[in-house]
Amino acid sequence: MARVNRGRLRLNGGARRYAHVVGWGSEIPKRVMTNDDLTEFMETSDEWIRTRTGIIERRIADDRDTTVTLGLRAARKALAVADILPEDVELIIVATSSPTHLFPATANLIQDKLGARQAGAFDILAACTGFIYGLGLASSQIQTGAVDTALVIGTETLSRIMDWSDRTTAILFGDGAGAFVLKSSSTPGGVMEYVMHSDGSGGDLLYAEAGTRPSWNGTPSPDSIIAMNGRGVFRFASRVMASATQEVVERAGLALEDIDVIVPHQANLRIIQAAARGLKMPEDKFVINVDRYGNTSTASIPIALVEGVEEGLIKSNDRLVLVGFGGGLTWGAAVVEWDVEPIQPMPLRRLSREISYWLAPLRSFLRRLIRSLEGFLFGSPTRDAKLRDAERKPTDEE
Secondary structure, rough: OEOOOOOOOOOOOEEEOOEEEEEEEOOOOOOOEEEEOOOOOOOHHHHHHHHHHHOOOEEEOOOOOOOHHHEEEEEEHHHHHHOOOEEEEEEEEEEOOOOOOOOOOOOHHHHHHHHOOEEEEEOOOOOHHHHHHHHHHHHHHOOOOOEEEEEEEEEEHHHHHOOOHHHHHHHOOOOOOEEEEEEEEEEOEEEEEEEEOOHHHHHEEEEEEEOOOOOOOOOOOOOEEEEEEEHHHHHHHHHHHHHHHHHHHHHHOHHHHOOOOOEEEOOOHHHHHHHHHHHOHHHHHHHHHHHOOOEOHHHHHHHHHHHHOOOOOOOOOEEEEEEEEEEEEEEEEEEEOOOOOOOOOOOHHHHHHHHHHHHHHHHHHHHHHHHHHHHHHHHHHHHHHHHHHHHHOOOOOO
């Protein structure tokens, strides 16, 4: 478990630094897959799925969508809300369980396409808890003074690593992305506290083998990699969603009565309901959209939060708990004081952002071209070594 005491870090001559969420955005694939669609190639029913999960439909990435492109579009929306230029971002953290590549990191590819040329970038893998982990790491970097502006993204195309003949998993997951922009401020609020936990002894309850990238085509695939012990995960999740919420609230110096809204990981409606009962809190304090999107893993919390803001469920000065769990096993939670009103973008700043996005692929192309020219003009260590070996005269012993 990792923990930083919020509001107690004093830098710059004693001034406190707070990490505020100033931008938010989500990206959802257009393709909808309903429970009835699943019955066309799987032995299941709409009633069976609704009763056990609360899911009615989910979104599935098409051939034009990738983990990178979904995350990129969510990031652009978050930057627009914050009215921040890509070059102002100093840190990009991407949480994903379905990267396009093992490396380079998804964060590196988004950084390049975004035009965030000043940003360090890396991925974290903590399954569905990944966004909470990323939020905690980014807020710590801001509070210690390492950076002023950070971008945290959760993005998934889980449909591409799914066994579509396995109804224990195929009915649950969907695709999507969500992003937060965090910025330093001397005004109290923002990320007040977070907790992160793990228990590797339960890694076999929910896992994915590495090294394969199947695509969904409606038929079983021997290479699909998500596997889950549904009952074991349900028992674990029902317990830790409540305990992590209580723990993070206490560490923030608050009581559950001080919390206005809870934004839970959207894995299963029954798990959310069990957490509400364990906390003795009404369900209407929970933002729930699992019925429309299913489990989007690292993207579920930011997607739900964005909808909560758009629908008026989350308002300025509300105190929120973001809480999740995932394979690993991992779980965690964060308390956030939502005291920032959406900023009205300045026309010139908006134009500058669009120019930055337009220039990003050109800048990337020029850098590749320069590297190619350097290789042509100055050679490579491998080629130079071969030339030296060819020119070297054999010795008498040879």
